Amino acid sequence: MSTGKPIAQTHTDVYPDSHSAQPTGWLDRLFKLRSRGTNVRTELLAGLTTFMTMSYFIIVCPIILSEAGMPREAATAATIFSSVFCTLIFAFWANFPITMAPGMGLISFFTYTVVQGEGLSWQTALGAVFISGVVFLLLTITGLRQALFKAVPRTLRSSITVGIGLFVAFIGLKNAGIIVANKATFVSLGSITQPTTALAAGGVLLAAFLAARRVKGALLLSILALTVGAMALGITKTPQGVGDIFSLSLPDVSPTFMAMDIKGALAYGIIPIIFSFTIVELFDNMATLMGLSNRAGLMKKDGTIPNLNRALQADAVGTMGSAVMGATALNAYVENATGISEGGRTGLTALVTGVLFLLCLFFIPLVSLIPALATAPILVLVGAMMLQEVKEIPMDDLTETLPAFLTIVMTPLTFSIAEGLAFGFISYTVLKLLTGRRKDLHWSMYLIAAAFIVNFAYHG
Numbered sequence: 001m002s003t004g005k006p007i008a009q010t011h012t013d014v015y016p017d018s019h020s021a022q023p024t025g026w027l028d029r030l031f032k033l034r035s036r037g038t039n040v041r042t043e044l045l046a047g048l049t050t051f052m053t054m055s056y057f058i059i060v061c062p063i064i065l066s067e068a069g070m071p072r073e074a075a076t077a078a079t080i081f082s083s084v085f086c087t088l089i090f091a092f093w094a095n096f097p098i099t100m101a102p103g104m105g106l107i108s109f110f111t112y113t114v115v116q117g118e119g120l121s122w123q124t125a126l127g128a129v130f131i132s133g134v135v136f137l138l139l140t141i142t143g144l145r146q147a148l149f150k151a152v153p154r155t156l157r158s159s160i161t162v163g164i165g166l167f168v169a170f171i172g173l174k175n176a177g178i179i180v181a182n183k184a185t186f187v188s189l190g191s192i193t194q195p196t197t198a199l200a201a202g203g204v205l206l207a208a209f210l211a212a213r214r215v216k217g218a219l220l221l222s223i224l225a226l227t228v229g230a231m232a233l234g235i236t237k238t239p240q241g242v243g244d245i246f247s248l249s250l251p252d253v254s255p256t257f258m259a260m261d262i263k264g265a266l267a268y269g270i271i272p273i274i275f276s277f278t279i280v281e282l283f284d285n286m287a288t289l290m291g292l293s294n295r296a297g298l299m300k301k302d303g304t305i306p307n308l309n310r311a312l313q314a315d316a317v318g319t320m321g322s323a324v325m326g327a328t329a330l331n332a333y334v335e336n337a338t339g340i341s342e343g344g345r346t347g348l349t350a351l352v353t354g355v356l357f358l359l360c361l362f363f364i365p366l367v368s369l370i371p372a373l374a375t376a377p378i379l380v381l382v383g384a385m386m387l388q389e390v391k392e393i394p395m396d397d398l399t400e401t402l403p404a405f406l407t408i409v410m411t412p413l414t415f416s417i418a419e420g421l422a423f424g425f426i427s428y429t430v431l432k433l434l435t436g437r438r439k440d441l442h443w444s445m446y447l448i449a450a451a452f453i454v455n456f457a458y459h460g
Helices: 025-031 040-054 057-066 072-094 104-115 122-142 144-151 154-176 195-212 218-232 262-268 271-295 308-325 336-341 347-367 372-392 398-413 417-434 443-459
Strands: 100-102 179-182 186-189 330-332
Touching: 025 347, 040 218, 040 336, 040 347, 057 072, 057 100, 057 104, 057 218, 057 347, 057 372, 072 100, 072 308, 072 330, 072 347, 100 104, 100 308, 104 122, 104 154, 104 271, 104 330, 104 372, 104 417, 122 144, 122 262, 122 271, 122 308, 144 271, 144 308, 144 443, 154 179, 154 195, 154 271, 154 372, 154 398, 154 417, 195 218, 195 372, 218 372, 271 308, 271 330, 271 336, 271 417, 271 443, 308 330, 336 347, 398 417, 417 443
Parallel strands: none
Antiparallel strands: 100 330, 179 186
């Protein structure tokens, strides 16, 4: 779950004495284990830890994608293949102890805004994801990606994260039945006494309790507990044999593989959608990558990160590969911090996690039995965790506070990350100009705000 929150902002040398690590042969030469003060055993443990804390995405992401009309088994396979593909690039090309996976906010945007809201087919939406990956790659190669990240005000970067968090939490509450549609008030409280709603509401507390106690795999354990509860209540199917849990044959990914409709995406004129994918991916992933790199001791004292450009290239190529497979743009999940805390310092950590995710392909029959109500509490908890970024927003300056507020509140109310971004960027730029504070604006802000204004004018 990527929160966009830099994990640690001050440089600390977290490596142990590099001479204490034992030589480890070809793995040492490939991943530079000794020079980073680690060893194979430590990296294996770190990879397993990251797998335990991150594996919930294998269950949650395909359920959301299936609501866009994608076959769930194929969506599950695409999610796993996409994550493994990009994670292996991170491991061997960038040598980062970081695992990549489809981002919760972007998957929600893909399904609920682009497909359900705009009425596009999921194939056309995948075309937009692929194009955004090409844009990421061009921005990275030219150096504009890092420049744009630094140019956009911290206030907007933080409010985007919070807005996405509220959006994701709103979807979780809706899927749990805790809030329901109401003609008079738009939304209202659902029937808490209904078995499915009560189970999901209890799941929110269970997930929060386990996470607060720092139980490894807290979110995954919560999903499994709610699934068992749903089976006991007859809400979902109970496994009838080994075939409902494990399969020796690989899942069929052909329904989503190469199904992206690039021509349709371009014909539809979805520049604002591609722009939204790009903006969210730019800020969310960049901040998380930098924070995790600092946490792993990869950031030098001058603030530079060796191989960061390679990591960003891997992210861009991974997003294009994800679209090819049938999933959305990828994020560095903040849960990577758990593996880093266990001592993960190199790409070997990412390699171990990627291999474990690959093995999950044989358990897709079991994953397919997990109901949406079991994943709804996780979305609520993810949203709550993303709220922490609100403390970075200045509350004593209305030219900062109002744009942040509009970004945050308009994202869930319009059911669109793109609309939230539009209100934030436009209001920030206009207010700074009206108050004579042009020095607070980078030239790119004028272009971004103008693009959103043109989009409003074009679509009415």
